[in-house]
Amino acid sequence: MIVTRFPPSPTGHAHIGSYRTAIFNYLFSKQNKGKFLLRIEDTDKARSKQEYQDGIIESIKWLGLEYDGFSIQTENMPAHKAAMQKLVDEGKAYISKEEAKDGSGAIKEIVRFKNPNKPVTFKDLILGEVTDNTTDLGDFVIGRNIEDPLYHLAVVVDDMNSEVTHVIRGVDHISNTTRQILLIEALGGRVPTYAHIPMVLGDDKQKLSKRKGALSVLEYKKRGYLPAAILNAATFMGFNPGGEKEIYTLDELIEVFDITKVQKGGAVFNQVKLDWFNTEHMKLLSEAEYLNQAKAFIPEEIKSKILDTVVDKILLANRDRISYFGQLTDVFADTYMYETPAVDTSLLIVPEKMRKEKMVTIESTKIILTDLLGLLERAGDADFTSIETVKNIVWEYAETQGRGIVLWPLRIALTGKEKSIDPFSMMWILNRDEVVKRLKNAIATLV
RNA sequence: GGCCCCAUCGUCUAAUGGUUAGGACAGCAGGUUUUCAAUCUGUUAACCGGAGUUCGACUCUCCGUGGGGUCACCA
DSSP: OOOOOOOOOSSSSSSSHHHHHHHHHHHHHHHTTTTTEEEEEOOOTTTHHHHHHHHHHHHHHHHHHOEEEEEEEEGGHHHHHHHHHHHHHHHHEEEEEEETTTTOEEEEEEEEEEEOOEEEEEEETTTTEEEOOOOGSSSSSEETTTTOOOOHHHHHHHHHTTTTOOOEEEGGGGGHHHHHHHHHHHHHHOEEEEEEEOEEEETTTTBGGGGGTTTTTTHHTTTTTTTTHHHHHHTTOOOOOSSSSSOHHHHHHHHHGGGGGSSSOOEOOOOHHHHHHHHHHHSSOOOOHHHHHHGGSOHHHTTTTTOHHHHHHHHHHGGGGGGGGGHHHHHHSSGTTSSSSOOOHHSSSOOOGSSTTTOOOOHHHHHHHHHHHHHHHHHGGGGSSHHHHHHHHHHHHHHHHHHHHHHHHHHHHOOSSOOSSSSSOOOOOOHHHHHHHHHHHHHOOOO
């Protein structure tokens, strides 16, 4: 049985690079019908916070990475202490009286591992054979004192006890690996198989970090990204199944993932490409799913003053204009979507470059808008049932007069904005009465 | 600096000794039912350098160079 684990320390809100490690562990274990364990490494009590632990669990659940086992490292302390005592008893570790590093000058008893000083070689699923001379590590510390075990010891004991078979983690841990192997050997445990995955880099090609603006996974959740897109994008940093397909669901990822094909070099994180992945995954949503999820991102005070049916229309008309739900905030910030806008007369006049040789004056604009108003007043309710049918109301007229000449002032009359959604979608959202009202308003400004 | 790891378009990558070095994102150009967005089409752009091995190297070896990681009583 294959067992992998993801052991974050609850000392901050982790970003996409950290969770990619979780994803690779998850993918590998699931495709082998194995187990995926989540372990909170909180041996650094001073920096660990419940808030961060909650964030980790929330993120993992949101991403859909169901774990088969959960543990909190400090709860396994008795086992860590027993292991440390055993090493000391067997002469493989010793207690050393040293001056405390906290500047107090006090002398305390720390526990050091007696380094056998030999080169350690292990086989890495991604890197191949890795050898490291451990002598320069010295007799490294494994406990603050005989009662207080540190990271390396705790990890090794926990992994042994939970029978972890594969340790998949970032290459930044590679030098930890050799010293942990030393500990496993001293404890008489079985050395797991390792796979060191490349770092996720920032634009500066250095390890991605929050300090350099990397967003936490929780932040992406808040901004309305789809977990499926995060999963897909994260996996593709360092892995590629070959072929030209790039959009994969979690199940498909489990299917095609191959740890041995993971890239050796680091991958620069690209926010723009993440947005693209999200756009593509949004297209995979059914209309009902889209609407349902989108509604959570409409500011309450705005939602309460618009009819549900109109909200749906606004959402649908803007569907392919957003790449993540958080952008809905901008959509609704354009109040013309649901409130009659003030119209600036000068905007109504078709800009020069779009006139196509035609004369455009205040008078001609007024005539066009008046003609349009007539067409719309005469339209039936059925004409407003879809964007397509709405378009048919004015299309013939626009064709004969010149599309730009007609559609430009129409759109401005409806939105009051130089840049906006198209007039057909707008009329569909608004329905006849409001369209007629806005046209009349616009005509009134043309003196 | 010691030790370790890495190296294909700007970015993510495909290629597993023989390809016009492919795709995606971004960029650029154009089309489209006006604008913005979206969308469609086309297009610019890469094998870090030098030796070797070989009939033949992006692919294998070595040496450079460059980049990164790590050197805690953090994890």
